[in-house]
Amino acid sequence: MxxxxxxxxxxxxxxxxxxxxxxxxxxxxxxxxxxxxxxxxxxxxxxxxxxxxxxxxxxxxxxxxxxxxxxxxxxxxxxxxxxxxxxxxxxxxxxxxxxxxxxxxxxxxxxxxxxxxxxxxxxxxxxxxxxxxxxxxxxxxxxxxxxxxxxxxxxxxxxxxxxxxxxxxxxxxxxxxTPEPEAYEPAGFVGVDLGIVNIATASTGYRAAGRGLNRHRKRQLDLRKKLQAKGTKSAKRLLKKRSRKEARHTANVNHIISKTIVTTAERTGSGIALEDLTGIRSRVRLRKDQRTSLHSWSFHQLGQYIQYKAKRAGVPVVYVDPAYTSQQCSECGHIDRKNRVDQATFACRSCGALMHSDDNASHNIGRKAKTVWTAGRESRVPAIP
Structure with a gap:
C-alpha cells in the first residue's frame, strides 16, 4: 500500500x-x-x-x-x-x-x-x-x-x-x-456511527465527543470574523498566521480517534463497519445556522484515516448503507421514525428498549456489516484437483 x-x-x-x-x-x-x-x-x-x-x-x-x-x-x-x-x-x-x-x-x-x-x-x-x-x-x-x-x-x-x-x-x-498485510477473517464487526455532536461512536462502547472540537471551530470562526471585519495590516498578518490552524487541529483529533478504533478492532480480531455517507451534504436540507456545522463536518477525513490505518494492520473495513440505522431498534429490529426521541435518546416503541441513539446506530451498522461481508467474501469451496 x-x-x-x-x-x-x-x-x-x-x-x-x-x-x-x-x-x-x-x-x-x-x-x-x-x-x-x-x-x-x-x-x-x-x-x-x-x-x-x-x-x-x-x-x-x-x-x-x-x-x-x-x-x-x-x-x-x-x-x-x-x-x-x-x-x-x-x-x-x-x-x-x-x-x-x-x-x-x-x-x-x-x-x-x-x-x-x-x-x-x-x-x-x-x-x-x-x-x-x-x-x-x-x-x-x-x-x-x-x-x-x-x-x-x-x-x-x-x-x-x-x-x-x-x-x-x-x-x-x-x-x-509498504507491504500490505492480508486481511484476516473477522470474528465480528465494530460498528462506527459518525456524527457532529459525537464525532464517532463505536459499538464497543467507545465514544468520541465532538464538544471540544465544535467549541474550537466556533472560536476560530468568531476570531476570523473579527479579524476580517477589522481589515488592518496586522489583522491580515494574524489571519495568515492562523490559517489552517483549525484544519490541523481537526486532523490531529481524527488521527487519535481512528487509531483508537483500529487498535481496538485489531486487538479483538474484529472488522470495522462504516456508513457510506457519499453525497450527504447535497442530500440534507438544514437551516442556515446549521449549515456551517454540516460543511465543517470532517467525516470523510476520519473515514479515510480509519481505512488506511486498518489496511496497514490487516483489519477488514466494510461500508454499509446508512438507511434507517438511526430509526431501527438494534434489539428487536423495529423501524419507526418516532423511535428517535431526540438527538441523544432512542426509545423503541415496540420492545421498549432505551439507549443512546448513537450506540443504537453503531450496533445496527455492525450488524449490517456482517451481512455485507458474508455476501461479498470469496467462495471457500476448494478447487477441484
Missing part, C-alpha cells in the same frame, strides 16, 4: 531563494501549458508534449522538469474532468461548473512540483537531499523528520516526490510503498 511521508526542508538563505524561484518558474510554465491545452481542447499528453516541450526547453527548464510540468498540467485536467463527471462541481448549468469549464486551469506560484529520482536524490544518513533547481543542482539541503518517518523513507520510499512551499517553508512529500 502507498503511504505519504512529509519532511521539512531546512535550506540556507541562497538555497531557499533558488527553491522559491524554481517553483515560481515551473508554475508559470504550467500556466502557459494549461492555456495551450485549453485552446486545443485538452489533447492527450503525448500530443500536448509535441506543442509545448520545445518551448519549455527554450525557457530554460531541464528535460525532466519540462516533462513533469506537462504531465502535471494534463493530470490537473483529468482530475477536473473526473470531478465534473462525478457531479462535484454541480449540474451542467450551475455557475460553479460553468466557471470551471470556461477558462484554463491556473496553478498557484507555490503549487507542488513533482520530482523523480533523476531530479532528486536522498542521503538518509546525512539527512540531506540533492535537488534540481533553475539555478543548478543544490546539494546538501538538510531536511528534518521524525525517526519513524526517516525509517519509512529509507525502507519503502518509491516513485516521485513533490516539492511544495507553505507559509514560507519548504516540504518534500514522498510516496512510500
Amino acid at each position: 502507498k503511504i505519504v511521508t512529509q519532511v521539512k526542508l531546512m535550506p540556507k538563505a541562497d538555497q531557499a531563494a533558488a527553491l522559491r524561484s524554481t517553483l515560481r518558474t515551473v508554475n508559470e510554465a504550467a500556466n502557459w501549458v494549461s492555456g495551450v491545452a485549453f485552446e486545443r481542447g485538452v489533447p492527450r499528453e503525448y500530443e500536448l508534449r509535441k506543442h509545448t516541450y520545445a518551448e519549455l526547453k527554450a525557457q530554460g527548464l531541464g528535460a525532466q522538469a519540462a516533462q513533469h510540468v506537462i504531465k502535471k498540467t494534463r493530470d490537473a485536467y483529468t482530475t477536473l474532468k473526473a470531478n465534473i463527471k462525478a457531479g462535484n462541481l454541480g449540474k451542467p448549468a450551475s455557475k460553479r461548473r460553468r466557471k470551471a469549464e470556461s477558462k484554463p486551469i491556473v496553478f498557484r506560484p507555490e503549487a507542488a512540483q513533482p520530482y523523480d529520482d533523476r531530479c532528486l536524490s536522498w542521503q538518509y544518513d546525512q539527512q540531506t537531499v540533492s535537488i534540481w533547481t533553475t539555478a543548478g543542482r543544490l546539494r546538501g539541503v538538510r531536511f528534518a523528520c521524525s525517526p519513524d518517518a526517516l525509517r519509512m523513507l529509507r525502507e519503502h520510499r518509491k516513485g516521485e516526490s513533490d516539492l511544495i512551499e507553505r507559509d514560507g517553508a519548504f516540504y518534500l512529500i514522498a510516496v512510500c510503498d
Whole structure:
C-alpha cells in the first residue's frame, strides 16, 4: 500500500531563494501549458508534449522538469474532468461548473512540483537531499523528520516526490510503498456511527465527543470574523498566521480517534463497519445556522484515516448503507421514525428498549456489516484437483 511521508526542508538563505524561484518558474510554465491545452481542447499528453516541450526547453527548464510540468498540467485536467463527471462541481448549468469549464486551469506560484529520482536524490544518513533547481543542482539541503518517518523513507520510499512551499517553508512529500498485510477473517464487526455532536461512536462502547472540537471551530470562526471585519495590516498578518490552524487541529483529533478504533478492532480480531455517507451534504436540507456545522463536518477525513490505518494492520473495513440505522431498534429490529426521541435518546416503541441513539446506530451498522461481508467474501469451496 502507498503511504505519504512529509519532511521539512531546512535550506540556507541562497538555497531557499533558488527553491522559491524554481517553483515560481515551473508554475508559470504550467500556466502557459494549461492555456495551450485549453485552446486545443485538452489533447492527450503525448500530443500536448509535441506543442509545448520545445518551448519549455527554450525557457530554460531541464528535460525532466519540462516533462513533469506537462504531465502535471494534463493530470490537473483529468482530475477536473473526473470531478465534473462525478457531479462535484454541480449540474451542467450551475455557475460553479460553468466557471470551471470556461477558462484554463491556473496553478498557484507555490503549487507542488513533482520530482523523480533523476531530479532528486536522498542521503538518509546525512539527512540531506540533492535537488534540481533553475539555478543548478543544490546539494546538501538538510531536511528534518521524525525517526519513524526517516525509517519509512529509507525502507519503502518509491516513485516521485513533490516539492511544495507553505507559509514560507519548504516540504518534500514522498510516496512510500509498504507491504500490505492480508486481511484476516473477522470474528465480528465494530460498528462506527459518525456524527457532529459525537464525532464517532463505536459499538464497543467507545465514544468520541465532538464538544471540544465544535467549541474550537466556533472560536476560530468568531476570531476570523473579527479579524476580517477589522481589515488592518496586522489583522491580515494574524489571519495568515492562523490559517489552517483549525484544519490541523481537526486532523490531529481524527488521527487519535481512528487509531483508537483500529487498535481496538485489531486487538479483538474484529472488522470495522462504516456508513457510506457519499453525497450527504447535497442530500440534507438544514437551516442556515446549521449549515456551517454540516460543511465543517470532517467525516470523510476520519473515514479515510480509519481505512488506511486498518489496511496497514490487516483489519477488514466494510461500508454499509446508512438507511434507517438511526430509526431501527438494534434489539428487536423495529423501524419507526418516532423511535428517535431526540438527538441523544432512542426509545423503541415496540420492545421498549432505551439507549443512546448513537450506540443504537453503531450496533445496527455492525450488524449490517456482517451481512455485507458474508455476501461479498470469496467462495471457500476448494478447487477441484
